[in-house]
Amino acid sequence: MxxxxxxxxxxxxxxxxxxxxxxxxxxxxxxxxxxxxxxxxxxxxxxxxxxxxxxxxxxxxxxxxxxxxxxxxxxxxxxxxxxxxxxxxxxxxxxxxxxxxxxxxxxxxxxxxxxxxxxxxxxxxxxxxxxxxxxxxxxxxxxxxxxxxxxxxxxxxxxxxxxxxxxxxxxxxxxxxxxxxxxxxxxxLRARFVEIKKGQAGAVDLTQAAIIVSGGRGLGGADKFAVIRDLAQALGGQVGASRPVTDMGWLPHEHQVGSSGVTVSPKLYIACGISGAIQHIVGMRGSGYIVAINKDAEAPIFGVADVGVVGDLFEIVPALTKAVKEAKG
Amino acid sequence: MKSLVLVKQVPSADSPFRLNSSGTWIEEGNLTFGLNDYDRYALEALLKLKDAGKVAEVVALTVGPERAATVLRTCLATGADRAIHVKDAALEGSDPLSLAKVIKAAIQGEGFSLIMAGLQADDDNYGQIGPLLARLLDRPSATAAMGLELRDGTTVRVEREMENNRLLVVDLTLPAVITVQTGINEPRYASLKGIMAAKKKEIRTVALKDLGLDAAEVGGRAARLRTVRLASPPKGKGAEILKGPADEIARELVKRIREKTGVI
CATH class of the missing domain: 3.40.50.620 (HUPs)
Structure with missing residues (x-):
């Protein structure tokens, strides 16, 4: 045939x-x-x-x-x-x-x-x-x-x-x-397969997380990740990141969500200051419910999110953390 | 050991991106340009080997219009020894396979043992030139390197990035072509001294006729990979956008998260 x-x-x-x-x-x-x-x-x-x-x-x-x-x-x-x-x-x-x-x-x-x-x-x-x-x-x-x-x-x-x-x-x-x-x-052959091995060992396994709060380039620095950590902690979730964040060393590689990091499918995914490059989206679009917070209304992340907020993440995220804590009593 | 880094000038990420009038590419007028991010890591990988005395010379090559010379100057100021600029109006719109043929012709006789490039360019995101060139040169290649080690004068060990935080380790016999993933190292910046020294370094400009190539075979008109159109992405189902004061938005978000996911 x-x-x-x-x-x-x-x-x-x-x-x-x-x-x-x-x-x-x-x-x-x-x-x-x-x-x-x-x-x-x-x-x-x-x-x-x-x-x-x-x-x-x-x-x-x-x-x-x-x-x-x-x-x-x-x-x-x-x-x-x-x-x-x-x-x-x-x-x-x-x-x-x-x-x-x-x-x-x-x-x-x-x-x-x-x-x-x-x-x-x-x-x-x-x-x-x-x-x-x-x-x-x-x-x-x-x-x-x-x-x-x-x-x-x-x-x-x-x-x-x-x-x-x-x-x-x-x-x-x-x-x-x-x-x-x-x-x-x-x-x-001029190439010889040696082995497949684990990358940098890390304590974080995002693939099993039910809630992930991720930060992107929009955070502006490693020291700004506290707002993300606070929200993740309030929700009982894990901290994720887009590639620029781990490339710049703001977080270790095991936090990276996307085609070159891990593919995740939590019940809740909150993307903060992440524009939504395709490499990131392929790693998280299987999430149950996606919240996007970004200052750029045109950011592709809003195309895959269920609910979005166009605004300053440094105002929205702390307010959300407070509201989550109140809701949980 | 002589080494080559392939670099590209691309629009900076924070440039105002707009479609051109024919809807086939972006409008270039308002853009600012810089060295492709992935290529910084490729250059750094070679500069590290040079610092360690394992590579004698680092040459940077780009194919592009006049304005692309600035990325070669960036490479020279950062530590590359000399540069090659393939510049020819007929090359505008060339497809990746043609560009690989042009690069092969431009480096003929140079005897590079190690050829590196970024995994992909931040504009077209094709990620083809490195392996295309390797195949045309009939040399081994590896893409998405997150680790690199010259074992001896004949072998390079590459750790390629796989999914789910794993690495595929492969040994390549030199000469070889390797593309790097971002994050493999921490690219250095040009020092003032480097910028001054770069002024004395050579940028050799070559045109198609210098390479014995015919525009009918490798130029824009010969391109078989052709962009029919470029468009803004569909909004998908599109997010419901919440508006209002931060504390109000936060309460609305909590309500929706509770209804939709039950995690609060």
Whole structure:
């Protein structure tokens, strides 16, 4: 069967990563729109000890799971993986190859683009047909604008898709699993996977928090975090932060919420002085109830918040702390 | 060991961003520009290696219009040894793959062992140039470095940032291309002495014809990745905006939080 959409599956030690099913969901959506057969949607799975993962993906969205296994691709390196993706893309000639906009998807996709000599759209949130062509939507200028990209007539079209761009494919399928030689020898490689390890150890685990009060660049300094801590304490919650805050050392890295920090889904998320760069939003938009406090009425954070206050956080936040304490008696 | 940092001039975050009249990019007239934040960390990583005596030379390269020379001067004042400015009107609107081809041509024969760049630029947020260049050079690469260590003259160990506070450790055989995440180090600022010294440092300007490249292949007109339009983001469901004195707003917030979440 020919291939129209090829999805690069992701897994961790053989456990399929959720983004894989979202990519398959996107692939089915695109195929449906184009009248392509579901049988033309394939996934590429690279690694070792992945037989179970392959069967799972074949049962949930992929008509065929192409499995490239071997010692040279056991741990992720861009050097090894791009060779496999390029070889499979050449032999399958898909119209489109979808990658997750994940640390490794974003790492390997440009290598494949340069190898195949085709353009790539990164961090996309939607794919649509417009004027007879595929158009890829994404955020630019750190979320200030939505950019719509055309990639021209070269094939395959390459895109990395943001988490949440499409609902995970959930129907049952009866795909087949087809092993292919990885075609990469360890001696060919100029990169060697060493290990995956924990980052800086910290006592804070925001992923388990029911209430998070986060501060951003708008606070202006490490010494200003007291207002955030006070509110978090009054609510019995944890303190979170956006990337600039941890980059500037105002708080340790483990407090960082977002694509390069932790993804959180508390019942209550209060964002103070956070403009809402897409990298932050992807890490917190799954929260139950979102309150945003920012002086800029145009800040993208108000687009995802349930309730917002446009104003000076140094007035609003202490007033809120006081009101919370009163309410709790 | 010679090293290269790829840098970009981008609009400052606090600039007044407005769409241009055709709705395809932003209006540049009112913007202030500066060195891309991610690139400061890439430059610092190389300056640290130079301080440690492991890198002999740090060269900064940018592709951009005349105004982009200021970011090269920033790099020189901060400690880079010399700079290369690829400047050609035909390059405006080039796509990332074309820019990577231009950069490859501009550094041919330089023999850089370590090439670094920021993970992404703060304007387009593409995050492609580093790995594109690596592939064109047929050298290994790693993105989103949060740690970097030259093991010996032939290998660099990179700690790449993964999700959920984890790091993927990978060894690359030099020459290699590495892009860095912000927060990997604490970028230094240019000293007065550095600013004075920078005036004597070289900025070599090169045009497409100097590189033997044809605008029909790498210029704006050859771009295949094309911005169809740029627009303000949809407001989504949009937040209900509360107005009034701070204590009144606070009471309203408490009421809503109590109703919607039950955590108070």
């Amino acid at each position: 020919p291939c129209k959409v090829l999805v690069l599956a992701e897994h961790e030690g053989g456990a399929v990563a959720g983004i894989t099913y979202e990519l398959l969901g996107m692939a089915h959506r695109v195929a449906g729109e184009m009248g392509w057969a579901p049988a033309e949607i394939k996934a590429l799975l690279i690694g070792s000890g992945i037989a179970g993962a392959a069967a799972e993906i074949a049962a949930r969205g992929a008509a065929e799971v192409i499995v490239a296994e071997g010692p040279a691709v056991q741990g992720y390196t861009g050097d090894a993986w791009h060779r496999v993706v390029e070889a499979v893309a050449k032999s399958e000639s898909p119209e489109m190859v979808l990658f997750g906009h994940t640390p490794n998807g974003w790492d390997v996709a440009p290598l494949v683009a340069a190898g195949l000599g085709v353009p790539l759209a990164t961090e996309c949130s939607a794919i649509a047909r417009e004027s007879g062509a595929f158009r890829f939507s994404r955020k630019a200028f750190n979320g200030k604008f939505v950019q719509v990209i055309d990639l021209g007539t070269a094939r395959p079209l390459l895109a990395t898709m943001q988490k949440g761009a499409a609902p995970a494919f959930s129907a049952a399928t009866r795909g087949r699993v087809r092993p292919v030689p990885a075609g990469v020898g360890e001696a060919d």
